[in-house]
Amino acid sequence: MAEKIKINLNRVPMPKQEAAVRRRNFNEVALGYREQQAVEEASRCIQCKKPNCIKGCPVGVNIPEFIRAVCEGDMPEAVRIIKSTNSLPAICGRVCPQETQCEMVCALNKKGAPIAIGRLERYVADWERAHPEIAERQKNRVTFNGKKMAIVGSGPAGLTCAADLAKLGYEVTIFEALHVAGGVLTYGIPEFRLPKDIVQAEVDYVKSLGVDIKLDHVIGKIATVDELLQGNYDAVFLAPGAGAPMFLNIPGENLIGIYSANEFLTRTNLMKAYRFPEYDTPIKVGRNVAVIGGGNVAMDASRCALRLGAGKVHLIYRRSEVEMPARAEERDNAKEEGVIFKLLTNPSHFIEDESGKVKAVECYEMELGEPDESGRRRPIRKPGTEFTMPVDTVVVALGTRPNPIIPSTTEGLEVTKWGTVKADEDNGRTSKDRVWCGGDMATGAATVISAMGAGKRAAANINAYFEG
Amino acid sequence: MYRIIAKERLAENIHLLEVEAPEVAKKAQPGQFVVVRVDEEGERIPLTIADWDVEKGSMTIIFLEVGTTTRKLACLNAGDGILNFVGPLGRPTDIDHFGTVVCVAGGVGAASLFPISRSLKACGNEVITIMGARTKQLIFWEERLRSISHQLIITTDDGSYGRKGVVTVPLKELLEARKVDRVIAIGPAVMMKFCCLTTKPFGVSTIVSLNPIMVDGTGMCGCCRVSVEGETRFACVDGPDFDGHKVDWDLLMNRQRAYLEEERKSLELWETKALKK
Ligand SMILES: Cc1cc2nc3c(=O)[nH]c(=O)nc-3n(C[C@H](O)[C@H](O)[C@H](O)COP(=O)(O)OP(=O)(O)OC[C@H]3O[C@@H](n4cnc5c(N)ncnc54)[C@H](O)[C@@H]3O)c2cc1C
Ligand SMILES: Cc1cc2nc3c(=O)[nH]c(=O)nc-3n(C[C@H](O)[C@H](O)[C@H](O)COP(=O)(O)OP(=O)(O)OC[C@H]3O[C@@H](n4cnc5c(N)ncnc54)[C@H](O)[C@@H]3O)c2cc1C
Ligand code: SF4
Ligand code: SF4
Ligand code: FES
Numbered sequence A: 001m002a003e004k005i006k007i008n009l010n011r012v013p014m015p016k017q018e019a020a021v022r023r024r025n026f027n028e029v030a031l032g033y034r035e036q037q038a039v040e041e042a043s044r045c046i047q048c049k050k051p052n053c054i055k056g057c058p059v060g061v062n063i064p065e066f067i068r069a070v071c072e073g074d075m076p077e078a079v080r081i082i083k084s085t086n087s088l089p090a091i092c093g094r095v096c097p098q099e100t101q102c103e104m105v106c107a108l109n110k111k112g113a114p115i116a117i118g119r120l121e122r123y124v125a126d127w128e129r130a131h132p133e134i135a136e137r138q139k140n141r142v143t144f145n146g147k148k149m150a151i152v153g154s155g156p157a158g159l160t161c162a163a164d165l166a167k168l169g170y171e172v173t174i175f176e177a178l179h180v181a182g183g184v185l186t187y188g189i190p191e192f193r194l195p196k197d198i199v200q201a202e203v204d205y206v207k208s209l210g211v212d213i214k215l216d217h218v219i220g221k222i223a224t225v226d227e228l229l230q231g232n233y234d235a236v237f238l239a240p241g242a243g244a245p246m247f248l249n250i251p252g253e254n255l256i257g258i259y260s261a262n263e264f265l266t267r268t269n270l271m272k273a274y275r276f277p278e279y280d281t282p283i284k285v286g287r288n289v290a291v292i293g294g295g296n297v298a299m300d301a302s303r304c305a306l307r308l309g310a311g312k313v314h315l316i317y318r319r320s321e322v323e324m325p326a327r328a329e330e331r332d333n334a335k336e337e338g339v340i341f342k343l344l345t346n347p348s349h350f351i352e353d354e355s356g357k358v359k360a361v362e363c364y365e366m367e368l369g370e371p372d373e374s375g376r377r378r379p380i381r382k383p384g385t386e387f388t389m390p391v392d393t394v395v396v397a398l399g400t401r402p403n404p405i406i407p408s409t410t411e412g413l414e415v416t417k418w419g420t421v422k423a424d425e426d427n428g429r430t431s432k433d434r435v436w437c438g439g440d441m442a443t444g445a446a447t448v449i450s451a452m453g454a455g456k457r458a459a460a461n462i463n464a465y466f467e468g
Numbered sequence B: 001m002y003r004i005i006a007k008e009r010l011a012e013n014i015h016l017l018e019v020e021a022p023e024v025a026k027k028a029q030p031g032q033f034v035v036v037r038v039d040e041e042g043e044r045i046p047l048t049i050a051d052w053d054v055e056k057g058s059m060t061i062i063f064l065e066v067g068t069t070t071r072k073l074a075c076l077n078a079g080d081g082i083l084n085f086v087g088p089l090g091r092p093t094d095i096d097h098f099g100t101v102v103c104v105a106g107g108v109g110a111a112s113l114f115p116i117s118r119s120l121k122a123c124g125n126e127v128i129t130i131m132g133a134r135t136k137q138l139i140f141w142e143e144r145l146r147s148i149s150h151q152l153i154i155t156t157d158d159g160s161y162g163r164k165g166v167v168t169v170p171l172k173e174l175l176e177a178r179k180v181d182r183v184i185a186i187g188p189a190v191m192m193k194f195c196c197l198t199t200k201p202f203g204v205s206t207i208v209s210l211n212p213i214m215v216d217g218t219g220m221c222g223c224c225r226v227s228v229e230g231e232t233r234f235a236c237v238d239g240p241d242f243d244g245h246k247v248d249w250d251l252l253m254n255r256q257r258a259y260l261e262e263e264r265k266s267l268e269l270w271e272t273k274a275l276k277k
Helices: A035-042 A063-071 A075-083 A089-095 A107-111 A117-130 A132-137 A156-167 A196-208 A225-230 A261-270 A296-307 A328-337 A405-409 A448-467 B022-027 B068-074 B109-122 B142-147 B168-177 B189-202 B249-256 B260-276
Strands: A148-152 A171-175 A212-214 A235-238 A258-260 A288-292 A312-316 A340-342 A345-352 A358-371 A377-381 A387-390 A393-396 A435-437 B002-011 B014-020 B033-037 B045-053 B058-064 B084-089 B100-106 B126-133 B151-156 B182-186 B206-209 B225-228 B231-234 B241-243
Touching (some): A089 A117, A089 A196, A089 A448, A117 A132, A148 A156, A156 A171, A225 A235, A235 A448, A261 A296, A288 A296, A296 A312, B014 B068, B109 B126, B109 B142, B126 B142, B142 B151, B168 B189, B182 B189, B189 B206
Antiparallel strands (some): B033 B084, B225 B231
């Protein structure tokens, strides 16, 4: 049968702050659709009979349905549809890697113009925040089923699991080590990509479902997982993320001026060092900043450095741009803002000045050899290419691994050789009775939406365990 | 909010706060620390647990006023609240029956040492405590330390109380005079460094409590990294106690100076604001 529907391939672009302006402020880069733009984009959706897009979303948002509601201008309905499966839409709409999730499998992607699902989701979520009376009407009203759940970590995995269980009638307590909830959403991803009042609003929504969040509680220290199980709680969901930073292990790495990306971003985002001295926590950003790494975290650190007043920011990465794990969008944003990419380059050691601060980094050049086990071409050192680059601030963004505090204090919890907790991918069950795990702690550093998917699957399995 | 139950001024610029934190008190052990944040704009700073009371559900911290956060803390009184109080963090001090243990405290280090010495004594060790301060006015908890020590030696830099001089002098004398099985030194980095240099020739195992700048205190930022036996360790989770003979002291002291300029600026601003009030 011939195609009758006229397909519109003009994705409505996202308005953004100008690069020259935004590179010096912490305000949000992407400004969001206005109503007319949202409706225009939504009306491009061809409402597939068998919508692939839903399968591309780890939390199963009913995408065609909510898009239809947007087309019809029925925003409360769009909110209801999204929130029935996704408790954190304002966050997902901003930071989901849609190009490898829902939008990748959208029918229109074959024509190179998938529906901007993330942007529409963001639009709906932002609309809801501007209309609090709707949230009031859609309040969770369930009676407790008498079961008490402890969740460790208030990142996307923990929040999602908590919300789903609360909706099912569980009494849920989240234990969070830091003084603010949100996990990486709060301490890692910068304000200009994900404003903290939006994270707070989503956290408040989860609280409004009846979830109690206990901040300042480091599980493994103030209480162990076993103590939670012996005490008040029927089950535990572990979602402590993978927050321990890795370093290069090269000489000079502990000089003043050298940060892990986690420290750099935590000082900036969680402690608000970009507002020092109004806020007490300082950060030092010099004239020549080098960020080492090629992932999203490296992009965030580089862009923060610019906004904190850096003169030049060099991004040092040992492979070429093709192999960079960072999202294309973030890479382009960083480039537009003036981050200089030093590719096929690797540091060998840091050089100090007379006061113990870093003053230079010695690097060498690399070339690409045969593909390695990750399928990417292996970088090989080019002999005789050593050179020195002056730097006064360095951010090491090599990735993170799970923090051992929980595995080392929990009896009978099996871990892998990478330090991640062994958990069933489909349902989150661990080797330990009544303990589930999901998110970065189970997978190693991944994405917000995959952590949320894990939280959701674990909630369903926990419920099956107690109901079945 | 964590409510302050009691406050005491122990010496010029040294204060004690007893804070309501029953869950922390239940798990506290000697050598561990807490991280506090005073207010919304505040920095997170680590302070050692000086004492605790499980029944009362309270934690005692003792601090020296050095910068913005400790000045802010010093302005609080019983009935006020501290915004965040996280703990107990770090590994507890290794307590065992060692034999004779010399415990050396420099300045506010006396506060951190107290629960350690108490446990060591309860464990059957002979505990000899050396307490050093710049001058007599800065000595506190003398009676408390005496009560858990078999012998207490006090030194002051200016000779205004106890022996004149630094703690390493009586430490060396003890090492020369008798068999010492272990030394525990807590205080400013230089003082710990010199204690280690003193004990090294005698081959006596020396435990120190390192105090690098910290942010989270849970192993996720790496700000607290120190070098021990040439390896990078995180003081907040791998320590704060380490074998002092293996510590790179110059690195520790260097990293403690990372923010001198900013700390000064922050304090100036706070003082101007405080004056206006
Ligand atoms: C800088 C940066 C940028 C990123 N950008 C993106 C992006 O754009 N898009 C995307 O999809 N993903 C991004 N990611 C990855 C994504 O943020 C993570 O995959 C996701 O947050 C993992 O969620 P989680 O719930 O497993 O853990 P986390 O978000 O890490 O949360 C874990 C929480 O548990 C707490 N915790 C840890 N240990 C304990 C304990 N013992 N007791 C109590 N609480 C504890 C932690 O303090 C933390 O709050 C980024 C990551 C970083 C670091
Ligand atoms: C595990 C640990 C336990 C500690 N226990 C105690 C304690 O029981 N009592 C006590 O008085 N102090 C203790 N300290 C030191 C205390 O944390 C610092 O004095 C405090 O952070 C200073 O904060 P501020 O904002 O008042 O001063 P700032 O303006 O931040 O600093 C002023 C001066 O203090 C130094 N300094 C800053 N941060 C630290 C730090 N984290 N550690 C050491 N020196 C620092 C700076 O080099 C500077 O010279 C401990 C430190 C650690 C790491
Ligand atoms: S949550 Fe993420 S993956 Fe799911 S529909 Fe929204 S943007 Fe797509
Ligand atoms: S696959 Fe794309 S076009 Fe089809 S329903 Fe989903 S969003 Fe609409
Ligand atoms: S203080 Fe952050 S890792 Fe130790």
